[in-house]
Amino acid sequence: MGLRERKKRQTRRAIAEAALRLFAERGYEETTIADIAGAADVSPRTFFSYFPSKEDVVFAEIDERLTEVREGIDRRPADETPLESMRRIVLEMIEAIAAEHGEYGAIQVRLVLERPSLQARALKRMNDTEQYVVERLTELCPGIDEIDAVVIAGALVGGMKAVITHCRAHGYAPEATRRAVDRALAIVEHGLGSVPALTHRATE
Amino acid sequence: MGLRERKKRQTRRAIAEAALRLFAERGYEETTIADIAGAADVSPRTFFSYFPSKEDVVFAEIDERLTEVREGIDRRPADETPLESMRRIVLEMIEAIAAEHGEYGAIQVRLVLERPSLQARALKRMNDTEQYVVERLTELCPGIDEIDAVVIAGALVGGMKAVITHCRAHGYAPEATRRAVDRALAIVEHGLGSVPALTHRATE
DNA sequence: GTGCGAAGTTGCATGCGTTGCAATTTTGCG
DNA sequence: CGCAAAATTGCAACGCATGCAACTTCGCAC
Structure with a gap:
């Protein structure tokens, strides 16, 4: 160099x-x-x-991290089912975010939470990542219905976003983080129908 | 007046x-x-x-629509299970968006898709709606685990976003729209584990 | 090491979005 | 009508962002 x-x-x-x-x-x-x-x-x-803009400097490091995540997706071992792969990748992503908690990472998180415009940008980045998941998913599962792929990616990323929000609010305590990830993946994997509170009728 | x-x-x-x-x-x-x-x-x-800004004028009508959706959520009949309520609300939302397809609605959609900054704002609005869903959900299901509520809202909104994207790409054909909504709700309700392509191991 | 072309830096001028302030006009009502 | 509140307007200022042209620095061949 x-x-x-x-x-x-x-x-x-x-x-x-x-x-x-x-x-x-x-x-x-x-x-x-x-x-x-x-x-x-x-x-x-x-x-x-x-x-390119003042806002972009806030996301400098985050972008590098996202690139790593994508590379992680690409290096997926062939003997995993797609669901297992996704589980692993989600865990890696959360861990990376939790590790970023110290240093300048905390400043970035605070800035993004405080400024609506930065929050919007962060959500867009997540959405772009979701697009990437859709592409890999259609590659991984040839013949999968397009709507299925899009919904799956949406539910997955939505769940992940939820976990990130939840963990941040609870200071990234390790055991709570693991529990949140497990619970989120369970709901996404087994469906909303598996949550008793949602199928219980109020009247009667 | x-x-x-x-x-x-x-x-x-x-x-x-x-x-x-x-x-x-x-x-x-x-x-x-x-x-x-x-x-x-x-x-x-x-x-x-x-x-308040040039961007906001693009979302003027959309905001009114979102307000209606929230009101629809609040008027939920008591004899629905939460899952049924959500199904109805998602359908209403999609129909409202599809109805908006004509007139100035099409211009708005095109603008939002073309300009990354507008797309980011649109995603933020969706995220705000998701927060609202979380609040109503915790109200609706007393004692529900916080992480559950957040994940459910995330998965639901994620699925809805997926349907919107899919329908837009296919010109809002009525029968395709209905099929997409049904399929999305089925996946979210029964879980990713119910999609065969995701549990199939490549090596065998 | 000298010179040359490419790459990087800088200042300048400009356009646009956005905000605060004070002056002015319009509106509703007694 | 006349008055107070509300709305509109012009003006000045600030900051972000971009294009351009001049200048500096760097790597490399000779």
Whole structure:
């Protein structure tokens, strides 16, 4: 890897860290591009040659993580059933998110939760991942009905989103996390019909 | 309802229609706030006293529809099981969306699909609705486990999103729409384990 | 090491969305 | 009519984002 490459990576990191630090100190909208550029020792114009927008800098690390998840999906061993694969991948994803809990990850999570526009972007990223799941699913199960694939991916990602929300609210306690994942997968796998509260009629 | 009220409603509608017409004619980013205000015969500044942002004008009608859906949820008859209620509400929602297919609804859908930022906003709205489902669900089923409620809402909304996507891609043909809804609800209700393609091991 | 082309950085000018403020006009009602 | 509240408007300012052209730095061949 040449000097050029290394320096770019270094600058990118400097910008991202400066941005997150400033966001944490003064808040997101209280920090301007000029502030970030100044703290990272580059010109304001250069910021945009590394990140297409102010919002994107928040998702810099998260994107790398998502790429890893996709690679994990692609490396799926052939002797797993699709359901087993999905179980494993969901677990990996949750663990990755929980591990990210410290350091700058916490700042990112807080920012995303506080700013509706960032939350919207995060949901879009999740939706894009769902599209990817649909593609892999149709590849994995030749002849599967299209609507089936889309619904399955939707239910899976929806369940995963639920687990992430739940775990975040409970501080990522390890045993609670595992329990949530198990419970979520059980519901998705066995269906809403398996939840007694949902099939019980109020009258009578 | 006083004259003041009526005029406000009228102006709001004028702005929304002018905006959607211009978006359709020249494109979203090719239309400025000044253009919209000019076409609706108000000052640019006034635009912002009716819509908080340019993006919001795209969702004006959709928001009204979502409000109706929430009201539909609240009016749920007591002799339905939660699962039956959800089935009915999902069907109503899809029908409302399909009915919206004509007129300006089509423009909105096209805009949302084309612009990533609008797509993100649409997903956030869906997520907010999901939160609402969680609240009603915990109300409806006292003592239900929190994680269960969150997962159920996630799976339901995820499935619904899938149906919407699927139907849109197939031009909202009535019989295909009904089939998609049935299939989606069946999968969500009986679980992913009921889909043969997912439990079949490749090696054997 | 010298020079050259490519890649990266920077400043400048510009357009647009958005907000706060104060002035002005319109509306409903006594 | 006349008054107070509400709505509209213009103005100025700020920040994000983009295109462009000048400039600097880098890697590489000779």
